[in-house]
Amino acid sequence: MRQREVWEKLLSAERLGAGAAPSAPVRTAYQQDYDRIVFTSAFRRLKDKTQVFPLSKSDYVRTRLTHSLEASCVGRSLGALVGREIIARHGLEHVETADFGAIVAAACLAHDIGNPPFGHAGEDAIREWFRNSGLLDRHPFTPAQRTDFERYEGNAQGFRIVTRLQSPANPGLQLTAAVLATFTKYPRPSQVDAELDGKSGKKFGYFQHDAESFRRVAAATGLVERISGQAWRRHPLATLVEVADDTCYLIVDLEDAARLGFVPYKDAELLLADLAGDSVSGGRIGRLHDPKERLEYLRAKAIGRLLESAAAVFLANEEAILDGRFDDELLDNSPVAIPLQAVLRVAKEAIYVARPALEIETAGFEVLGGLLSLFVTAVEAGAGHGRLTTRERMLLKLLPAQFLGHDGQPDPDPYVRLLQVADFVAGMTDSYAVDLYRKLKGIDLPSD
Numbered sequence: 001m002r003q004r005e006v007w008e009k010l011l012s013a014e015r016l017g018a019g020a021a022p023s024a025p026v027r028t029a030y031q032q033d034y035d036r037i038v039f040t041s042a043f044r045r046l047k048d049k050t051q052v053f054p055l056s057k058s059d060y061v062r063t064r065l066t067h068s069l070e071a072s073c074v075g076r077s078l079g080a081l082v083g084r085e086i087i088a089r090h091g092l093e094h095v096e097t098a099d100f101g102a103i104v105a106a107a108c109l110a111h112d113i114g115n116p117p118f119g120h121a122g123e124d125a126i127r128e129w130f131r132n133s134g135l136l137d138r139h140p141f142t143p144a145q146r147t148d149f150e151r152y153e154g155n156a157q158g159f160r161i162v163t164r165l166q167s168p169a170n171p172g173l174q175l176t177a178a179v180l181a182t183f184t185k186y187p188r189p190s191q192v193d194a195e196l197d198g199k200s201g202k203k204f205g206y207f208q209h210d211a212e213s214f215r216r217v218a219a220a221t222g223l224v225e226r227i228s229g230q231a232w233r234r235h236p237l238a239t240l241v242e243v244a245d246d247t248c249y250l251i252v253d254l255e256d257a258a259r260l261g262f263v264p265y266k267d268a269e270l271l272l273a274d275l276a277g278d279s280v281s282g283g284r285i286g287r288l289h290d291p292k293e294r295l296e297y298l299r300a301k302a303i304g305r306l307l308e309s310a311a312a313v314f315l316a317n318e319e320a321i322l323d324g325r326f327d328d329e330l331l332d333n334s335p336v337a338i339p340l341q342a343v344l345r346v347a348k349e350a351i352y353v354a355r356p357a358l359e360i361e362t363a364g365f366e367v368l369g370g371l372l373s374l375f376v377t378a379v380e381a382g383a384g385h386g387r388l389t390t391r392e393r394m395l396l397k398l399l400p401a402q403f404l405g406h407d408g409q410p411d412p413d414p415y416v417r418l419l420q421v422a423d424f425v426a427g428m429t430d431s432y433a434v435d436l437y438r439k440l441k442g443i444d445l446p447s448d
Contacts, residue, residue: 002090003089003090003318003319003322004090004091004092006222006322007086007090007092007095008092008095009220009221009222010178010181010221010222010235010236010237011095011099011103011178012176012177012178012220012221012222013028013029013030013176013177013178014176014177014220015029015174015175015176015177016163016172016174016175016176016177016180016213016216016217016220017170017171017172017174018170018174028096028098028099028102029176030099030102030103030106030176030178030179031102031106033102033106033173033175033176033179034072034102034105034106034109036173036175037106037109037110037113037162037173037175038109040113040161040166040173041166042113042161042165042166042427043065043068043109043110043113044065045427045428045429046063046064046065046068046112046113046115047063047064047065047429048063048429048430048431048432049063049064049065049112049115049117049119049429049430050063050064050115050117050118050119050121050122050360050361050430062252062253062256064112064115064119067112067248067249067252068108068109068110068111068112068113069109070248070252071108071109071111071241071244071245071247071248071249072105072106072108072109072244073105074108074243074244074247074248074303074307075101075104075105075107075108075240075241075244076101076102076104076105076108077101077307078101078104078240078243078244078307078310078311079100079101079102079103079104079105079237079240080097080098080100080101081307081308081311082100082237082240082311082314082315083095083096083097083098083099083100083101084097084100085311085315086100086315086318087100089318100237103176103178103179103182103237104182104237104240104241104244106175106179106182106183107179107182107183107237107238107241108241108244108245110158110162110183111158111183111185111241111245112154112158113158113161113162114154114155114156114157114158114159114160114161114426115154115157115158115426116154116157116368116425116426116427116428117364117367117368117425117426117428117429117430117432117433118360118361118364118367118368118430118433119361120154121361121362121364121365122154122364122368122426123152123153123154124365125364125365125367125368125369126152126368126372126422126425126426127149127150127151127152128365128369129368129369129372129373130149130150130152130372130418131149131150133372133373133376135376135380135418136149136150139414139415141414141415142208143191144189144190144191144208145208145415147190147191148189148190148207148208148209148415148419149418149422150190151190151204152422153186153190153203153204153205154426155184155185155186155203155204155205156190156204156205156206156207156210157207157422157423157426158183159180159183159184159205159206159210159213159214160206160207160209160210160423161427162175162180162183163175163180163210163213164210164213165402165423165427168402172213177216177217177220177221178221178235178237180217181217181218181220181221181223181235181238182235182237182238182240182241183238183241184205184206184214184217184234184235184238185200185203185205185234185238185241185242186200186201186202186203186204186205187200187205187214187218187223187231187232187233187234187235187238188200188201188204188205188226188227188230188231188232189204189205189206189207189208189211189230189231190204190207190208192227192230192231193227193230194227196226196227196231197327198327198328199234199242199327199328199329200233200234200238200327201226201231201327207419208415209415209416209419215229218232221235223235224323224324226324233323233324233327234324234327236314236318236321236322239314239321239329239330240310240314240330242329242330243306243307243310243329243330243331246329246331247303247306247307247331248303250340250343250344250347251272251275251299251302251303251306251343252299253347253351254268254271254272254343254346254347254351255268255295255296255299257347257350257351257354258291258295259292260354262350262351262354263346263350263351265291265294265295267346268295269291269294269295269298271339271342271343271346272295272298272299272301272302273298274339274342275298275302275305275306275336275339275340275343276298276301276302276304276305277305277336280297280298280301284297285297285298305336306331306336306340309330309331309334309335309336310330310331310334312334313330313331313333313334314330317333363434364430364433366437367433367434367437368425368433370437370440370441371425371428371433371436371437371440372421372422372425374395374440375395375399375421375424375425376418376421377392377395378391378392378393378395378396378399379396379399379404379410379417379418379420379421380410380417382396382409382410383409383410383411383412383414383417395440396410399421399424400424402423403420403421403423403424404420405417
């Protein structure tokens with residue numbers, strides 16, 4: 001198949017569960033996807049979900065919401081940069097440069113929508129609870145279903161949110177196949193028949209409960225199959241989502257850390273200047289004296305250089321990316337790889353281990369583990385696996401109907417039943433999770 005035809009399929013505007021998206025002169029299908037994500041409750045809750053510094057008292061520090069918005073801006077620019085050349089190379093018709101940008105921007109906007117409270121520590125807390133609860137031994141789960149819980153993954157939760165949990169009557173947001181495939185950085189389930197190499201095989205992107213939905217996405221966009229019906233190569237534009245995410249979280253986290261005093265301004269400035277390269281020699285930087293303004297200027301210049309570098313690597317390796325031979329991070333293969341590693345080292349040594357972050361993330365294990373224990377015990381008893389206590393009846397009433405079976409009772413399928421409790425807990429904001437835990441444990445009592 002010619003590369004032009006490959007790209008036309010990759011840019012599929014078919015909506016999952018709703019057929020082809022109608023053309024609109026004002027907003028393209030991909031722009032509609034962006035807007036649909038913005039108006040979801042799951043996206044709004046990112047305003048109170050950890051980026052690096054949980055429950056920060058500073059209004060300057062980024063949350064998952066601001067991080068996602070910034071990543072979408074970077075992704076739009078990067079997508080358009082690449083798209084302009086792809087259209088020119090292959091003579092793509094009925095495709096605009098802005099379409100590439102809109103697809104990547106929408107996928108970036110949703111890329112963290114499945115993150116539980118307390119960031120990656122929240123994922124670890126959910127995994128650890130399921131591994132140690134003994135619950136997985138009580139039911140005849142398939143190995144793949146069991147692994148979904150033992151290796152619980154926010155990326156898979158995100159796919160579940162946009163295809164099932166938001167607007168469940170539809171079901172899901174019915175996003176275009178192009179955006180869903182670009183969103184899925186790890187197009188594989190938690191367990192496969194053989195080990196997978198490459199970046200796209202490191203984690204998993206959907207639960208067993210949602211496998212059929214992803215198979216339809218893969219078919220609509222023509223993703224390269226790795227293991228029949230199980231795993232695929234990434235959508236090429238997913239590599240751009242990864243760049244936008246990495247660019248924002250590394251550079252912006254460095255800026256936040258300097259503002260909070262965990263990294264000296266001068267050190268942050270030197271790191272960003274190395275990333276920005278020749279683009280900051282002389283000129284405006286010499287007229288800036290405020291450390292905050294200097295850092296903001298260098299941040300913008302560094303992001304610009306990272307985007308140019310990533311686009312150059314993508315376009316130089318387009319054929320290998322399309323057929324799946326290139327399955328690596330774009331920035332690792334660019335001239336900015338070395339200064340970017342220096343930023344990553346500082347992040348690991350001074351930012352991600354900052355005492356306030358560690359204290360609250362450690363507490364998050366207690367909070368999420370406690371909530372899972374309470375609600376899982378209640379739904380198991382409600383499903384006939386124990387005698388319901390008065391407290392368990394109350395807990396079931398606190399569980400929203402969305403996370404129960406069709407009859408308002410715990411789902412009879414134990415796999416679905418536990419997934420629904422995980423859906424409920426993972427969807428909480430940091431503050432709500434802490435507040436609910438304290439109330440249910442009797443530490444705080446509701447006020448009038």
